[in-house]
Amino acid sequence: MIHLINISKTFEPNTVALKNINLHIEPGEFVSIVGQSGSGKTTIARLLISEIKPDSSEGKIIVGGWDITNIKSRQVPSLRRQIGVVFQDFKLLPKKTVFENVAFALEVSGATKSRINSIVPQVLKIVDLGDKLDRYPQEMSGGEKQRVAIARALIHRPKILLADEPTGNLDAINSKEIIDLLLKINEFGTTVVLVSHDKDVVNGLKKRVVTIENGEVSQDQKVGKYVI
């Protein structure tokens, strides 16, 4: 589903964020990417949604069978609809309600109003917010906000859900809820890539763990532990 082959990323002038990364993720997998701050985890996530381009070399990035190494900017929107993304800071629009925040992602792709009205409540029900459609973000807990963000990420039925520190701003209880939700989404068949700092979260998962150290893959364990 995701193939990073010989990928390096240098931020000018001389920050080497990633060195010769080789990483293969199969459809339906749940993979955690862990590592110290500054090791290059977010850089991997940004490469996957083509927010940045890898260094020009023999490297290749393939997502869902699509070689996006040299993707045209015109095609980026279509890539982003195939990868749902979730961030630590939620990235919700404060002046829009929960419903509107999720609907927004459908509106920009030209979905009809009736489709929006039928899909958005369904997805919000999946994240257990079916009764809070008309709330504004500031009226919600961190965990609830993150669930809105996850609902928005799922709205295009992406093959991949990419979550960069989704629990970074949450307490233990809310974190567990979010991780359980990610597991549930994974059970539906979506490939989940979780970038995390949180030892307890990752160790509790009993899933594959890829450790990044100084821009390189240092460990890749089938049922991993966060060791650093």
Add this chain to the structure above:
Amino acid sequence: MILITAKRSIIFAIQSFWRNIWLSLATIFIIALTFLSINFLVVINAISDSAIAAVKDKIDVSVYFKQDVRETKIAEVKSHIETLLQVEKITYISPDENLRVFTERRKDDTVIQEVLQELSGNPLGATLIVKAKNLNDYSEILKAIDNPAYSDLIEKKGYDDHHSAIDNINTITNNVKRGAWIVTFMFIIIAILIVFNTVRIAIFTHQQEIGIMKLVGASNSFIRSPFILENIFSGVIACGIAISVIYFILSLIQPHLNNFFAGVNVDLVGYFNANFIAIFGSQLVGIILLNIISSSLALGKYLKV
């Protein structure tokens, strides 16, 4: 799909317009001011053009023939001058007509009337009045009339007095035009800077929204169109305001313009009515193009995601 997207862009644009109502009003105000400034120049141009046209209209070369020159000879001269490219129009005035006008004009002057009574025939010759296409063309025409073959026929030429006047008008006209162009150019530069900045501010205040739009897979054109539309709204409203203000001011100054230049009638309202589409249409198209270019540049520059 395209219709839905277009409708959504319009809704986004209207929402954004209202959400940033103060920014929108400031933009409208500034675009309206720019329109007004440009139209002020249009007014200045219209006034000076019609003033100059009026003065030019009064300038011509009068060729007074001697009294005994036969009409066929004059016709010959006339057709010769007519071959010059610079000539706009030649009017022939017969000796009788000249006498009639002269008598009419001096009808209160008893001495002249008496002299005319005593003379048996008409003491006046015929006249040709030559109008050039351009002020600069008179020298060529005068050169042609100075032809030695005609010197026996011509009593005098009525032009030399106008020469310096025409030079003056030429200088003034050219200076006014040059000044108007410099000022217009400056206003256009200011308008470009203002619109460019307005778009930048609008994009800056929507950075979060645009970032999220990009993350959820909105296309660039979808992201850009609300900003362009929003500014087109502002442009159209500003244009409407400018039109109302201009017609209001014109209606105030029009009565004064009728007496302003002796004998010259400057019909500004009529001028604006006649050129409404050309004047305001081109300004609106200009502001729309400017918006499209500025928002493309601003989005390209500030939102490299």
